[in-house]
Amino acid sequence: MPELPEVETLSSNLKELKIIDRSFKKIIVKCPKLIETPSFIPLLKDKKIKDIYRRAKFLIFSLQDDYFLLIHFRMSGHLFVSSRETLQKHEHILFILDDQRSLIYQDTRKFGRLYLTKNLGKYLNKLGPEPLSKDFTFEDFFSRLKKRKLKALLLDQTFVAGIGNIYADEALWEAKLHPEKDAKTLSILEAKSLFNAIKSVLEKGIKNRGTSLGKSIQNFSNVYKQFGGNQQYLNAYKKNGLPCRRCRTLMVCKKVVQRSSCFCPSCQKP
DNA sequence: CCATATGTTACTCG
DNA sequence: ACGAGTAACATATG
Numbered sequence: 285m286p287e288l289p290e291v292e293t294l295s296s297n298l299k300e301l302k303i304i305d306r307s308f309k310k311i312i313v314k315c316p317k318l319i320e321t322p323s324f325i326p327l328l329k330d331k332k333i334k335d336i337y338r339r340a341k342f343l344i345f346s347l348q349d350d351y352f353l354l355i356h357f358r359m360s361g362h363l364f365v366s367s368r369e370t371l372q373k374h375e376h377i378l379f380i381l382d383d384q385r386s387l388i389y390q391d392t393r394k395f396g397r398l399y400l401t402k403n404l405g406k407y408l409n410k411l412g413p414e415p416l417s418k419d420f421t422f423e424d425f426f427s428r429l430k431k432r433k434l435k436a437l438l439l440d441q442t443f444v445a446g447i448g449n450i451y452a453d454e455a456l457w458e459a460k461l462h463p464e465k466d467a468k469t470l471s472i473l474e475a476k477s478l479f480n481a482i483k484s485v486l487e488k489g490i491k492n493r494g495t496s497l498g499k500s501i502q503n504f505s506n507v508y509k510q511f512g513g514n515q516q517y518l519n520a521y522k523k524n525g526l527p528c529r530r531c532r533t534l535m536v537c538k539k540v541v542q543r544s545s546c547f548c549p550s551c552q553k554p
Numbered sequence: 555c556c557a558t559a560t561g562t563t564a565c566t567c568g
Numbered sequence: 569a570c571g572a573g574t575a576a577c578a579t580a581t582g
Binding site: 430 | 570571572573574575577578579580581
């Protein structure tokens with residue numbers, strides 16, 4: 285579920301709550317298959333959390349003794365802060381901290397994964413640039429465009445990190461580009477427009493503290509269990525049947541690379 | 555019952 | 569080797 289802006293929201297929530305400098309007092313794992321190496325979990329005990337940040341869609345805890353705990357939420361993973369020390373339905377991992385609080389990992393579909401490692405590079409090395417960092421440059425972006433459908437390229441984490449189905453559709457609408465257009469055929473101006481759109485839709489998502497579509501457990505909520513606000517500002521995702529906010533043409537939806545893709549057939553020509 | 559779901563990976567085919 | 573298409577993972581919702 286969470287894409288870059290949602291994971292960024294979780295990371296900043298945890299910093300606000302001063303989870304940094306706390307340590308793990310006890311870890312309870314109800315569903316070991318969510319952890320790549322369940323046998324490593326006892327290593328977490330009494331380890332202090334030195335830093336918390338995001339890379340791509342990974343939430344990363346940098347720990348004492350050079351360990352890293354990575355969480356990838358995939359489709360339905362959630363993390364929230366609680367004062368509970370017990371697990372309820374769909375909650376699979378409980379991290380009890382040294383200050384009466386706990387972190388709870390909840391995941392109805394159990395697609396998410398947790399990784400405990402000393403080798404961060406193993407998980408991050410193949411990722412493309414962070415679209416909101418300085419190493420995301422237009423020259424590099426343009427040179428790496430290849431013969432591939434734009435939508436596929438935007439979702440490819442080795443091309444640019446952190447974009448998922450929502451923000452891909454938003455960026456393509458913003459840049460007035462068709463999801464099935466061959467990326468190799470973009471003019472410099474079109475590419476520039478897409479490059480800027482990627483950054484602006486992600487920045488907007490972060491500013492609005494993430495996108496939460498419905499109100500069920502399946503939707504994004506932050507570590508306070510509050511929903512995000514960005515859904516209110518979406519222009520493309522799930523807008524099929526509604527008039528385009530630019531030209532009033534009815535938006536359409538089509539499967540592209542196995543994902544639903546909503547776009548304006550008039551503004552976003554093939 | 556059917557289709558769909560904010561993600562990733564492994565597989566096949568061309 | 570590469571891209572596209574498909575299935576799989578597991579559960580809930582409409």
